[in-house]
Amino acid sequence: MKRTIQRIVAIVLMAAAAMWVAALFGFASGFLSGEPPAINPYATGSTTTTPTSSVITIVGFAFGGDEAAAVGTEVTVSNQSSSSHTWTARDGSFASGSIAAGGTFAFVFDAAGTYEFFCEFHPGMSGSITVTD
Ligand SMILES: [Cu+2]
Structure with a gap:
C-alpha cells in the first residue's frame, strides 16, 4: 500500500514537472517569435520622400x-x-x-x-x- 502511494506521488510529480517545462518552453518560444511593434517613422513624410x-x-x-x-x-x-x-x-x-x-x-x-x-x-x-x- 505504501509503495503504491509512493508511485502515485512520483507520477504526479513527474506530470507536474513536465507541465512546468512545457509551459516554460511555450512562454519562451512565444516570446522569441513575437514580432516587434510596428513603427513607421515615415508615416507623416511627404509623398516625395524616397521609400526607405x-x-x-x-x-x-x-x-x-x-x-x-x-x-x-x-x-x-x-x-x-x-x-x-x-x-x-x-x-x-x-x-x-x-x-x-x-x-x-x-x-x-x-x-x-x-x-x-x-x-x-x-x-x-x-x-x-x-x-x-
Ligand atoms: Cu525555406
Whole structure:
C-alpha cells in the first residue's frame, strides 16, 4: 500500500514537472517569435520622400513581395509560413540564418545591383531584388 502511494506521488510529480517545462518552453518560444511593434517613422513624410523600407514575405515555400528597392532601403523579410527559412544571398552579401515561423530579418542595401537569393533549407525557394541608385 505504501509503495503504491509512493508511485502515485512520483507520477504526479513527474506530470507536474513536465507541465512546468512545457509551459516554460511555450512562454519562451512565444516570446522569441513575437514580432516587434510596428513603427513607421515615415508615416507623416511627404509623398516625395524616397521609400526607405521594403518588405519581402515568405508564405508557404515561396518568397513574395518587393522585387525592387532604392539604395539605402532597409528590406525586411517576414516569415509568414509555418516553417523556418533563411534569406541568403548567392553572392554572400547577406545571410539571415534561420528565421523562425513568424520571425523577421532586416538588411540595408548600400550598393546597387541585382541580388539573387535563396533558402538554405529549401534550395527550390529563390528570388531576386534589384537595388538602384
Ligand atoms: Cu525555406
